[in-house]
Amino acid sequence: xxxxxxxxxxxxxxxxxxxxxxxxxxxxxxxxxxxxxxxxxxxxxxxxxxxxxxxxxxxxxxxxxxxxxxxxxxxxxxxxxxxxxxxxxxxxxxxxxxxxxxxxxxxxxxxxxxxxxxxxxxxxxxxxxxxxxxxxxxxxxxxxxxxxxxxxxxxxxxxxxxxxxxxxxxxxxxxxxxxxxxxxxxxxxxxxxxxxxxxxxxxxxxxxxxxxxxxxxxxxxxxxxxxxxxxxxxxxxxxxxxxxxxxxxxxxxxxxxxxxxxxxxxxxxxxxxxxxxxxxxxxxxxxxxxxxxxxxxxxxxxxxxxxxxxxxxxxxxxxx
Numbered sequence: 001x002x003x004x005x006x007x008x009x010x011x012x013x014x015x016x017x018x019x020x021x022x023x024x025x026x027x028x029x030x031x032x033x034x035x036x037x038x039x040x041x042x043x044x045x046x047x048x049x050x051x052x053x054x055x056x057x058x059x060x061x062x063x064x065x066x067x068x069x070x071x072x073x074x075x076x077x078x079x080x081x082x083x084x085x086x087x088x089x090x091x092x093x094x095x096x097x098x099x100x101x102x103x104x105x106x107x108x109x110x111x112x113x114x115x116x117x118x119x120x121x122x123x124x125x126x127x128x129x130x131x132x133x134x135x136x137x138x139x140x141x142x143x144x145x146x147x148x149x150x151x152x153x154x155x156x157x158x159x160x161x162x163x164x165x166x167x168x169x170x171x172x173x174x175x176x177x178x179x180x181x182x183x184x185x186x187x188x189x190x191x192x193x194x195x196x197x198x199x200x201x202x203x204x205x206x207x208x209x210x211x212x213x214x215x216x217x218x219x220x221x222x223x224x225x226x227x228x229x230x231x232x233x234x235x236x237x238x239x240x241x242x243x244x245x246x247x248x249x250x251x252x253x254x255x256x257x258x259x260x261x262x263x264x265x266x267x268x269x270x271x272x273x274x275x276x277x278x279x280x281x282x283x284x285x286x287x288x289x290x291x292x293x294x295x296x297x298x299x300x301x302x303x304x305x306x307x308x309x310x311x312x313x314x315x316x317x318x319x320x
Contacts, residue, residue: 040244085287111139
């Protein structure tokens with residue numbers, strides 16, 4: 001037990017340090033490429049911080065523990081949307097761009113609804129997984145197209161944010177920015193894996209089911225990179241990376257992680273309920289609703305999101 005608790009502590013330290021390095025590198029890359037922090041958050045940062053979810057769900061699906069695989073994704077997305085956005089907003093109000101409100105959040109909401117519909121029969125067939133994976137390519141195409149448009153006609157506001165953030169300190173060299181991104185991501189993934197291993201063993205020894213472990217401990221552990229990255233980004237005033245990381249990770253988790261896992265190995269669900277899927281969809285609706293208020297998620301709204309997550313966790317733990 002002491003060894004597992006030690007792994008949890010080491011994992012948290014690595015995740016927090018890695019998030020700091022990743023954020024610095026990502027902001028520098030955004031400046032070099034002359035694209036917004038949001039695009040970097042939706043792509044490089046989101047996919048990087050989602051690697052723990054990807055690896056855990058993939059291995060779980062291959063081992064036949066489908067509840068752990070899907071529970072990890074559903075739980076991570078609930079964690080991302082409610083707790084990460086909530087805590088980040090408590091640290092510093094998150095400014096949301098019109099593009100995020102009109103395109104990115106709605107797409108994440110659609111992905112959540114599609115997953116819930118496909119899982120209504122209690123399984124994810126290869127054709128279901130193929131639909132999700134195809135949607136992932138559509139999202140990536142939309143995001144890259146937005147990046148091209150920004151570079152040509154809409155750089156004024158987004159680049160002003162980046163310039164203000166980075167101009168306060170000496171511009172980071174390109175090679176160093178890439179190095180920090182790689183080192184940061186490595187620390188995030190390694191640290192979260194250590195955390196998940198320790199936490200899962202503790203939970204298993206207490207007789208907790210795969211579904212609950214996936215929705216809570218594994219979901220929270222694999223989402224530590226997103227939590228650390230978004231909170232650090234919010235503290236540094238990099239709102240684009242903070243919100244882009246969460247939305248991009250949610251989309252990646254559903255469409256790419258479960259899409260690829262389901263294509264390789266169809267999954268049958270037993271412990272994941274429609275209540276869990278509904279909680280994931282409701283969480284996204286809440287963030288979308290709060291984003292419309294002055295295109296900012298205020299501290300009180302962050303508190304509400306955090307409170308809703310606590311309520312969801314209480315409901316889960318009561319069913320153990």
